Amino acid sequence: MAKELKELTSRKENYSQWYQDLVIKADLAENSAVRGCMVIKPYGYAIWEKMQRALDDMFKETGHVNAYFPLLIPKSFLSKEAAHVEGFAKECAVVTHYRLKNSTDGAGVIVDPAAKLEEELIIRPTSETIIWNTYRNWIQSYRDLPILVNQWANVMRWEMRTRLFLRTAEFLWQEGHTAHATRSEAEEETRRMLGVYTRFAEDFMALPVIQGVKTESERFAGAIDTYCIEAMMQDGKALQAGTSHFLGQNFGRAFDVTFIDKEGKSEYAWATSWGVSTRLIGALIMAHSDDNGLVLPPKLAPIQVVIVPIYKSMEQLKQISEKVDAIAARFKSLGITVKYDDADNRKPGWKFAEYELKGVPVRLAMGGRDLENNTVEIMRRDTLEKETLSCDGIEEHVRGLLEDMQRNIYKKAYDLRQSRIISVNDYEEFKSKLEEGFFIMSHWDGTAETEDRIKTETKATIRCIPLDSEAEEGRCILTGKPSSRRVLFAKAY
């Protein structure tokens, strides 16, 4: 694909440009001809598939099943929940017609004015409305509950400023939509799924996260409570990596979803919804990668090990290939994904740079001397450390190495965050620490006005009220009014 391996912009020089360069050069995604919509390229999509598989397994382990609901939502549905439509109306793609035709003046194909829809349809920005309209017919008795459904789908939000993976008009995601007989059961589900997201972020993405609850102004449109996980990127900005909403009876009421409870009384059903999206790929990149390219946690790397032959003749290549085939088979038997790159139109040095760029966790290189000595050179992507090892038992060594890298990548991200999270009581210090890229724990008086003023003045938002933040008397960083606990402030993606 006619790629030139140019230098990446360094993170220090321009973090935002580094990210953009990396997404493009590592062949993860690109902008499409449609404003704000991206093409997810095979290498980027392979990461998404790994994420999907892991998440889907976790959803199923927690009792959920998948289903599929329509892409298009009648405009009137969106209006049924007041806060919901308020939140999404400004970014809706609207279908108004269902046919094209040839124009009579020969100007080509035009929209057929005769094929206008009676009611406009919205491309789903999220599916609460169409799903709760469906649930009305699924739910009559408490025996029909809970409903624990997830959907893997594309959604569309007409964002004006977009960035690959992080904010795109169309994105891929999963959205769980559950219905329950009691408030406490729905609240429990909301927190259970926050836990699933946390485990996924930490165990698979090697991404330490802070669990918390959003303030009223940052809540999902239509939710009673929005729980979230927030991660620190290398520039110190926060990225919301997943949300889980307790929706109360808002959608039950809006769509008249009632059931007869154990006592024979009619009640509105209780709802949750929760989602993560292809945005996580952006988080993965920004959390771990370096100036040489991607650094991928082994559990999500499409290729875990690449083997590059270094040869002086075709005869030697043949000998190396024979040896490598046997090694590769041993990797595969351990469930390790391996690629042998014996393409003859690229030099080893080019390949080394390419696989560093693409974040392949382990690189093996085998040359003539290795062949004689039954050795192989091994490099780990996270630290770029190299050593030469015997081929005997190399597969077990690599398995251990992959596990070590998974832990090490997590630890590095964790240590960074711990070194950059600080409690601040003074507004001037707040502003300067923010500019240095800190997560800041400060007191807040609990009002939307203050939250908004801080945002306007500093660009920091309240990322969440951390679940583990302890009660502590204090005074609001801005107004000095009393506060009972610290909240997490940061600039965010």
Add this chain to the structure above:
Amino acid sequence: MAKELKELTSRKENYSQWYQDLVIKADLAENSAVRGCMVIKPYGYAIWEKMQRALDDMFKETGHVNAYFPLLIPKSFLSKEAAHVEGFAKECAVVTHYRLKNSTDGAGVIVDPAAKLEEELIIRPTSETIIWNTYRNWIQSYRDLPILVNQWANVMRWEMRTRLFLRTAEFLWQEGHTAHATRSEAEEETRRMLGVYTRFAEDFMALPVIQGVKTESERFAGAIDTYCIEAMMQDGKALQAGTSHFLGQNFGRAFDVTFIDKEGKSEYAWATSWGVSTRLIGALIMAHSDDNGLVLPPKLAPIQVVIVPIYKSMEQLKQISEKVDAIAARFKSLGITVKYDDADNRKPGWKFAEYELKGVPVRLAMGGRDLENNTVEIMRRDTLEKETLSCDGIEEHVRGLLEDMQRNIYKKAYDLRQSRIISVNDYEEFKSKLEEGFFIMSHWDGTAETEDRIKTETKATIRCIPLDSEAEEGRCILTGKPSSRRVLFAKAY
């Protein structure tokens, strides 16, 4: 979900109503509030997931990778390939605006006229245009080829008459889009994927298919050749179960996708596309199911074995459950999906009917006497045969039984088709055999006019020119003009 287990309409009484009843009663799918769009319910979606997994593995084994392209296509793209736009213009959902707002007269939320798109966007009915527009930047040299990409996605075709799974405005599918340096390589790919679809239909869906090539009038809009697999449903109608298109250089030319070949010459890239959709779920249902409900081939059954306890006391249930847990664990260790239904609000008879309706391949029932005798009653769904067997080694027995059922379901469908496919040389016989539900091999003069007249007069279409049909001199069934081989006629879904 407040279901009543009413009788299905029988196939004999009304095949079409039987299908409709079955889809609803077996909880596979339902119509949504959006015209022509269905809700795929969890049980139906679980079948789709099994299909996806098997197909995706086969695509990857044949060297393909997944990617994702935008949902929306600029109207002008669709117009670039003349035959393509001609084929799809009449069923396009068109996005014209990107924002809603509150109406000033308090009438609620309206489309914001100020947010009109400069160029209308079409919800993809298929993605050749947006993908080939993207490929232009991916392809410069023969070294960039082949590109072997697949996409799992939703598409929309505004059909006027819809039926659950078989024909819906929105459906889920996969679409492969490959680019090649030579004509012969693209043709080979087209046939390779036809082979993949054939293996999937026969090995997983237990559905015998006839491979063939479409006549010009039945070709995909923009294709040079459309290959297909055609299956017989129990009413003798044909269902197209997959298509693989050789697109020549049509899209390469339309989107100016050129590359420098080995000789240094600039050439348009050669294309294929191929797809199967959620329509296959309709085929699966109609090919195998009976008047008691679904019959699912074990390889695609979401639950392969259900175990129902029959007990007189909670103490007895406890004993049965202990025994069943051990058996279920042995099933799981063999990779057999098992469900133990000990719900106490339904009688065993109700459960038996329910799992027959849902097509669970094997049902085990264990009562008090079984407990004493270390036995279990086993029923296979395809033949409804029952026997009582020892619990020792039951998992191996069931494994063998599932394999046998997979073969048996295939054989039954194969035998039906073989008994209903006939060579006919006389037009009157043609018409009467067609009414009896036969696939008919007849001579045809090769003209679209004749094909069209036969369709108008009999509702039969040429399903395909079978790949294995031998050269044979003959005379057209309608016009008596010379013909060199028989083609396959049938009424179709």
